[in-house]
Amino acid sequence: MARELDEDDVRVRPGRSSRPRTRERPDHAEAVPAVVVGVDRGRYTCRPGPTPQRLVAAVRGGSMRRTSVVVGDRVALVGDVSGTSGALARLVRREERTSVLRRTPDDTDPAERPIVANADILVIVCSVTDPVPRPGLIDRCLVAAYDGGLSPVLCLTKTDLADPAPLIELYRPLGFPVLTTQPDCDLDPLLALLTDRVSVFFGHSGVGKSSLVNRLVPAADLAIGEVNAVTGRGRHTSSAAVALLLPGGGTVIDTPGVRSFGLGAVAPNRVLRAFSDLAAAAEHCQPGCEHLAPSPDCALDSAVRDGEADAARLASLRRLLAARGTPL
Known part of the structure; x- marks a missing residue:
């Protein structure tokens, strides 16, 4: 008589596990150090050394598949690092970042989007006309710079068309x-700040940012063309960040023009750090002061009335705090 079958008789093939088969992970001691100079649809263009001619295409491998990698990151490569046509290396490690410039889609979305890593200087490029200057965007960039560990520089363009004095003051x-x-x-004054440093240029669309980069790096078109040749894409049109070597030493990172700059990832208590001219007065506020609206109890309003602070700067700070939706 045939035996009745039960669940123990059904052979189930175990599913594939995402766990590594062994706890012993390769240390990749032979990995080649490099810097990411371009990112395009999952392909990373890396420079293993200081010469711009040698560029290596790479993809993230193994445990790196979930790790964020952006232009400026210092990484380690294994595999084919020759940089020849068709060669592809594997990115196996990202070194600890010393700074990161980041923004969010808007002020209510806390999901940060790193833009550039390990930069020393943020050059905020703003035209004095055509398009008209946007102090609110400048202030947001300042907040992101201080929060990310970068030193800010404001570069005003098109000063032959309008007076830059109001913005300077x-x-x-x-x-x-x-x-x-x-x-x-x-x-030369700008080059003196950038030489032997890593700087990232950031600004609103149309302010002349890429034109300024092309003047600083005369071979920029050639260098950018080589970056895209590695990834197989078209020529660079400021649609993605790209790192370029300064002739006198240092690196300039050109970024796409932006229309907005969300600060959802910046802690509210760090916003005031971008307003050093107001920070001292804010220390005299009562505990719990939100600094959000004119109030006789807010020391910032008193500082403006006494001529110790600028009303426009206070208005800008309050715009940022209101946009963040969370008081200090």
Whole structure:
């Protein structure tokens, strides 16, 4: 008589586990150190050394598949690092970041989007006209710079078309460099700040940011073309960040023009750090002061009335705090 079958008679093939088969993970001691200079649809263009001619295409491998990698990251590569046509290396490690410039889709979305890593300087490029300057965007960039560990520089372009004095006076109290440029002007003051440093250029669309980068790096078109040749894409049109070597030493990272800059990932208590001209007065506020609206109890309003602080700067701070939706 045939035996009745039960669940013990059904052979089930175990599913594939996401766990590694062994706890012993390779240390990749032979990995080649490199810097990410371009990112395009899952492909990473890396420079193993200081020469711009050698660029290596790589993909994230193994445990790195869930790790964020952006332009400026210092990484380790294994596999084919020759940089020849068709060669593809594997990115196996990302070194600890010293700084990170990040933004969010908007102020209510806390999901951060890293833009550039390990930069020393954030050059905020703003035209004095065409398009009109946006102090609110400048302030947001300042907040992101201080929060991410970068030193800010404000570069005003198209100063041959309008007077930059109002913007210069607005940001002079903060104590960081404010430079002016126009076509065919001397860029030595800017170069003095950038030489032997890693700088990232950021600004609103149409302010002349990429044109300024092309003047600083005369071979920019050639270098960018080589980056895209590795990834197999078209020529660079400021649709993604790309790192370029300065002729005199240092690196310039050009980024796409932006229309907005969300601060959802920035802790509210760090926003005031971008307003050093107001921070001292804020120390005299009562505990729990939100600084959000004119109030006789807010020391910032008293500082403005006494001429110790600028009303426009206070209005800008309050715009950021209101946009964050959370008081300090």
